[in-house]
Amino acid sequence: xxxxxxxxxxxxxxxxxxxxxxxxxxxxxxxxxxxxxxxxxxxxxxxxxxxxxxxxxxxxxxxxxxxxxxxxxxxxxxxxxxxxxxxxxxxxxxxxxxxxxxxxxxxxxxxxxxxxxxxxxxxxxxxxxxxxxxxxxxxxxxxxxxxxxxxxxxxxxxxxxxxxxxxxxxxxxxxxxxxxxxxxxxxxxxxxxxxxxxxxxxxxxxxxxxxxxxxxxxxxxxxxxxxxxxxxxxxxxxxxxxxxxxxxxxxxxxxxxxxxxxxxxxxxxxxxxxxxxxxxxxxxxxxxxxxxxxxxxxxxxxxxxxxxxxxxxxxxx
Amino acid sequence: xxxxxxxxxxxxxxxxxxxxxxxxxxxxxxxxxxxxxxxxxxxxxxxxxxxxxxxxxxxxxxxxxxxxxxxxxxxxxxxxxxxxxxxxxxxxxxxxxxxxxxxxxxxxxxxxxxxxxxxxxxxxxxxxxxxxxxxxxxxxxxxxxxxxxxxxxxxxxxxxxxxxxxxxxxxxxxxxxxxxxxxxxxxxxxxxxxxxxxxxxxxxxxxxxxxxxxxxxxxxxxxxxxxxxxxxxxxxxxxxxxxxxxxxxxxxxxxxxxxxxxxxxxxxxxxxxxxxxxxxxxxxxxxxxxxxxxxxxxxxxxxxxxxxxxxxxxxxxxxxxxxxxxxxxxxxxxxxxxxxxxxxxxxxxxxxxxxxxxxxxxxxxxxxxxxxxxxxxxxxxxxxxxxxxxxxxxxxxxxxxxxxxxxxxxxxxxxxxxxxxxxxxxxxxxxxxxxxxxxxxxxxxxxxxxxxxxxxxxxxxxxxxxxxxxxxxxxxxxxxxxxxxxxxxxxxxxxxxxxxxxxxxxxxxxxxxxxxxxxxxxxxxxxxxxxxxxxxxxxxxxxxxxxxxxxxx
Numbered sequence: 001x002x003x004x005x006x007x008x009x010x011x012x013x014x015x016x017x018x019x020x021x022x023x024x025x026x027x028x029x030x031x032x033x034x035x036x037x038x039x040x041x042x043x044x045x046x047x048x049x050x051x052x053x054x055x056x057x058x059x060x061x062x063x064x065x066x067x068x069x070x071x072x073x074x075x076x077x078x079x080x081x082x083x084x085x086x087x088x089x090x091x092x093x094x095x096x097x098x099x100x101x102x103x104x105x106x107x108x109x110x111x112x113x114x115x116x117x118x119x120x121x122x123x124x125x126x127x128x129x130x131x132x133x134x135x136x137x138x139x140x141x142x143x144x145x146x147x148x149x150x151x152x153x154x155x156x157x158x159x160x161x162x163x164x165x166x167x168x169x170x171x172x173x174x175x176x177x178x179x180x181x182x183x184x185x186x187x188x189x190x191x192x193x194x195x196x197x198x199x200x201x202x203x204x205x206x207x208x209x210x211x212x213x214x215x216x217x218x219x220x221x222x223x224x225x226x227x228x229x230x231x232x233x234x235x236x237x238x239x240x241x242x243x244x245x246x247x248x249x250x251x252x253x254x255x256x257x258x259x260x261x262x263x264x265x266x267x268x269x270x271x272x273x274x275x276x277x278x279x280x281x282x283x284x285x286x287x288x289x290x291x292x293x294x295x296x297x298x299x300x301x302x303x304x305x306x307x308x309x310x311x312x313x314x315x316x317x
Numbered sequence: 318x319x320x321x322x323x324x325x326x327x328x329x330x331x332x333x334x335x336x337x338x339x340x341x342x343x344x345x346x347x348x349x350x351x352x353x354x355x356x357x358x359x360x361x362x363x364x365x366x367x368x369x370x371x372x373x374x375x376x377x378x379x380x381x382x383x384x385x386x387x388x389x390x391x392x393x394x395x396x397x398x399x400x401x402x403x404x405x406x407x408x409x410x411x412x413x414x415x416x417x418x419x420x421x422x423x424x425x426x427x428x429x430x431x432x433x434x435x436x437x438x439x440x441x442x443x444x445x446x447x448x449x450x451x452x453x454x455x456x457x458x459x460x461x462x463x464x465x466x467x468x469x470x471x472x473x474x475x476x477x478x479x480x481x482x483x484x485x486x487x488x489x490x491x492x493x494x495x496x497x498x499x500x501x502x503x504x505x506x507x508x509x510x511x512x513x514x515x516x517x518x519x520x521x522x523x524x525x526x527x528x529x530x531x532x533x534x535x536x537x538x539x540x541x542x543x544x545x546x547x548x549x550x551x552x553x554x555x556x557x558x559x560x561x562x563x564x565x566x567x568x569x570x571x572x573x574x575x576x577x578x579x580x581x582x583x584x585x586x587x588x589x590x591x592x593x594x595x596x597x598x599x600x601x602x603x604x605x606x607x608x609x610x611x612x613x614x615x616x617x618x619x620x621x622x623x624x625x626x627x628x629x630x631x632x633x634x635x636x637x638x639x640x641x642x643x644x645x646x647x648x649x650x651x652x653x654x655x656x657x658x659x660x661x662x663x664x665x666x667x668x669x670x671x672x673x674x675x676x677x678x679x680x681x682x683x684x685x686x687x688x689x690x691x692x693x694x695x696x697x698x699x700x701x702x703x704x705x706x707x708x709x710x711x712x713x714x715x716x717x718x719x720x721x722x723x724x725x726x727x728x729x730x731x732x733x734x735x736x737x738x739x740x741x742x743x744x745x746x747x748x749x750x751x752x753x754x755x756x757x758x759x760x761x762x763x764x765x766x767x768x769x770x771x772x773x774x775x776x777x778x779x780x781x782x783x784x785x786x787x788x789x790x791x792x793x794x795x796x797x798x799x800x801x802x803x804x805x806x807x808x809x810x811x812x813x814x815x816x817x818x819x820x821x822x823x824x825x826x827x828x829x830x831x832x833x834x835x836x837x838x839x840x841x842x843x844x845x846x847x848x849x850x851x852x853x854x855x856x857x858x859x860x861x862x863x864x865x866x867x868x869x870x
Contacts, residue, residue: 049480050487085401086556087537152587159595167591168395168583170558265395265583267557275557 012297023289081283090287101268107188112195120203142197151190151263168265187264202245206238247303251296390868395583395598404540405525406484414860421545427520427767429856446511453502459528460550467504471496472529486522511810514768548573548864574867603843605665618846622855623675625765626840635789636757643701645832651694651733661722669836671825676857679769681822694733706734712756715741752785769821778805
């Protein structure tokens with residue numbers, strides 16, 4: 001098992017290098033001067049002398065390949081550079097923000113698991129009844145609705161009209177768990193709604209497939225209660241494709257935080273990334289993309305490990 | 318003019334209602350429009366000497382009903398972005414002042430209509446054209462308890478000028494040759510050129526006084542938690558989350574009123590407004606697109622007032638045929654500005670009659686906006702040799718205002734036989750490509766400055782920083798340009814505001830008649846407040862002074 005994990009981790013290294021080269025080239029091909037971005041549209045306020053000094057300090061005078069190799073050399077040593085905008089070390093900025101995004105992502109994932117799997121099961125068990133249609137409609141709506149708009153609607157309903165939850169902001173779970181939960185409900189639901197939709201649909205279809213299998217008929221024939229049949233025999237086997245979806249959607253979830261953190265004013269990695277892209281803050285963009293790549297690979301790794309939990313045959317292979 | 322209907326103050330205390338009545342009586346004079354109350358009726362502007370209106374640590378704007386103001390409470394604010402920094406030298410964003418003005422005391426303050434108000438300096442004297450003496454308030458201290466001295470004033474200016482600081486505001490104080498420290502409470506500014514906007518400059522970032530010892534000790538961390546002498550101290554700044562300020566107890570016995578200010582960063586304007594409506598914020602800015610909704614929302618206060626910002630096309634007068642005044646005039650008079658105001662800016666704002674808006678004393682109330690006249694445009698083009706039409710490219714920043722605006726202009730110009738091609742860019746690229754002479758026109762806006770010289774010199778003098786013609790090798794200023802240059806330089810040589818006003822009136826008339834720029838609209842600001850907020854005073858610069866506010870019990 002350990003060897004399996006190590007092998008998977010080692011295979012991610014080339015992927016990460018390619019990702020970093022692609023990000024670096026893309027950001028530079030797209031053009032733009034981080035110093036101009038720093039100054040904004042009414043640029044020209046920095047005296048020429050100060051501007052030259054700043055360019056030198058930021059290493060913007062080096063040729064691009066040199067800039068990239070410098071970055072890579074430092075990155076290997078755990079130094080992702082410093083933000084052009086704020087002067088904060090990128091590693092520190094990412095580590096500050098990561099716990100926030102993890103809390104948001106975990107809550108969204110939690111919503112997906114708690115809501116989507118039962119939804120999918122109900123739909124499968126009551127196939128072609130109104131319950132199935134209702135569950136499918138909810139799932140489809142979740143996938144189809146733009147999360148940006150949905151977030152604003154949730155704020156309007158729960159914060160402005162009902163005044164049950166705060167409209168935006170973030171409280172760290174260690175500081176005040178209750179306030180943290182209240183602040184997390186709306187953004188996590190908004191972030192998770194797409195995931196809820198796809199997991200519910202996946203659960204439904206793979207449950208239907210499993211429920212048609214011989215061993216389910218055998219289990220029922222043995223006289224097992226429907227509850228046992230569903231939970232112990234059907235669900236466990238139906239979970240494999242669901243796990244795949246959950247693992248693959250991990251990257252989507254991370255992508256979603258860029259928008260959701262902006263709407264709900266959450267100081268996470270997504271907000272950091274978006275701000276850095278607009279400001280052409282290369283070191284931060286590089287670091288954030290690298291982090292996203294790591295997270296995506298981690299999501300896949302998690303899915304691989306979960307397979308072995310649900311299906312012991314995979315462990316042997 | 319329908320735009321004026323926009324300037325109103327809904328809901329509101331008796332005091333504001335009285336102020337509203339004053340607006341009517343004053344015939345929409347500029348001071349009344351920006352909501353000055355009676356205490357600002359004193360003579361404005363840097364006259365030969367200025368004095369404080371009150372003893373001790375009087376705030377820049379004293380309030381007659383100060384005794385009636387409730388003390389205590391935390392003001393909750395939702396702003397669209399973090400400050401770019403809290404160090405006045407290295408911060409660079411137009412929104413930073415919302416934070417900085419509550420944390421720092423300026424040497425002098427810019428009043429609501431840009432007249433000069435006492436700050437740390439209670440008195441000043443223009444000794445001669447190149448020498449200005451300031452007398453500092455006694456007893457003022459920094460947040461760390463150390464006294465505010467003349468040496469700190471010198472340090473502040475020197476720090477901006479030192480290239481190693483990389484100050485974005487260094488350019489403004491280049492004419493300050495030296496700050497002479499006479500004693501702890503007296504400094505003399507020695508200038509190397511007459512600098513009439515010097516008071517406005519000192520009312521902005523350059524005049525925010527920093528303590529030498531604490532600033533040097535803090536190093537780059539000064540940007541995160543500056544020590545200053547303003548009414549509020551910085552408790553914390555969590556990037557992308559909030560800035561928390563608390564009352565500086567030693568500032569004055571009865572000022573400021575609030576215990577704390579909690580400024581949350583909420584990027585989305587609709588969510589900002591939701592925060593106000595749900596009671597999670599007391600102050601939010603209202604975008605033009607949301608003004609109509611805000612006006613019909615119950616239970617809030619809405620203040621709208623004119624800003625210094627204007628929207629315009631920058632014209633590179635070094636590029637043929639824009640060198641020809643008749644071509645520029647034709648371009649200017651073939652536009653329908655009212656249609657632009659209504660269609661693009663939701664009728665929020667006013668037609669521009671020149672670069673100075675009603676927010677400043679230099680607004681020319683007698684100047685009319687350029688009127689649409691297609692026939693005249695055609696005649697001007699024919700006279701310039703373009704009876705068969707004219708084609709050129711205009712670079713724009715592809716945002717939600719300017720993309721549709723450029724389409725509208727293209728259609729309007731087409732009626733006069735002008736074929737304009739739109740080149741869409743990001744904000745940074747647009748500005749840079751225009752500067753690098755790739756395109757002769759740039760659809761942009763200017764945020765405006767506290768002093769007319771800062772706006773007019775930088776944009777319209779042949780060597781002004783924002784006049785991109787000067788970067789063109791072929792540039793030879795026209796006779797008209799040289800005449801305007803001379804007038805701009807002359808206006809700069811005078812400290813008397815009334816005299817300067819006459820000169821800027823003429824300069825603006827020439828700039829518009831000879832089409833050195835094509836201006837569309839003057840913008841308005843709007844803020845929505847919860848009903849518990851008291852003491853809001855709109856400033857022409859559009860920056861908030863949170864420290865002046867109080868909360869009803």
